[in-house]
Amino acid sequence: AAGVIQSPRHLIKEKRETATLKCYPIPRHDTVYWYQQGPGQDPQFLISFYEKMQSDKGSIPDRFSAQQFSDYHSELNMSSLELGDSALYFCASSLEGEVKAGPYEQYFxxxxxLTVT
Amino acid sequence: LAKTTQPISMDSYEGQEVNITCSHNNIATNDYITWYQQFPSQGPRFIIQGYKTKVTNEVASLFIPADRKSSTLSLPRVSLSDTAVYYCLVGGALSGGYNKLIFGAGTRLAVHP
Known part of the structure; x- marks a missing residue:
């Protein structure tokens, strides 16, 4: 079965540079979530999109922005990168438009x- | 979202049954209980979800007592590949992209030969 695709898998940037991360959700899934996981930390919610509209926002820095496109893929744009942005960035998708889909069942x-040097 | 408390770590041996209990004293009436598994450097993986009583799938069982103030994830006959961090999450069923996952401190399960 098709899974969530993220690209690139690895990215090395220098401080103050810009990075763009891409996410391709499972076909037919209508919701995308972005999470950040720093070294030794638990995943932290950043932002979500439902049907191409931003739906919820977590502790996402103002230097970060995201959007979901007409084909449902999503991009996380990160500017003025800092050393502390070094982390694993996960995208997850879910199907919330159907009742039979359980809440909180997301596919990562x-x-x-991302490594910032 | 209700606050959850679970053991920081657990150890087990191959072939044993592992039970991880999560406390959620402030669970709300419409809250669901969800468990995720995460291997190092991989995205979390949905394991099981329940609202009350018992839920079983091909991977695990989830036991929820009548008062729902705790829940127990049961992994039958664990293997080395079950070594991972297990997260318990509690939250109400929303819609429209509001079902964000709030990860607390999970349980690090180590399975030994």
């Missing part, structure tokens, strides 16, 4: 490991 991608 393999993640993008």
């Amino acid at each position: 991608g393999p993640g993008t490991r």
Whole structure:
């Protein structure tokens, strides 16, 4: 079965540079969530989109922005990168438009490991 | 979202049954209980979800007592590949992209040969 695709898998950037992470949800899934996981930490929610509209926002820095496109893929744009942005970034998708889909059942991608030097 | 408390770590041996209990004293009437598994450097994986009583799938069982103030994830006959962090999450069923996962400190399960 198709899974969530994230690209790139690894990314190395220098401080103050910009990075763009991409996420391709499972076909027919209508919701995308972005999470950040720092070294030795638990995943933290950043932002979500439902039917291409931003739905919820967590502790996402103002330097970060995201959007979901007409084909449902999503991009996380990160500017003025800082050393502390080094982390694994996960995208997850879910199908919330159907009753039979359980709440909180999300499917995660393999993640993008961002290293800021 | 209700606060959850679970053991920081657990150890087991191959072939044993492992039970991880999660406390959620402030669970709300419409809250669901969900468990995720995460291997190092991989995205969390949905294991099981329940509202009350017992739920079983091909991977695990979830036991929820009548008062719902706790729940127990049961992994039958664990193997080395079950070594991972297990997260218990509690939250109400929303819609429209509001079902964000709030991960607390999970339980690090180590399975030994």
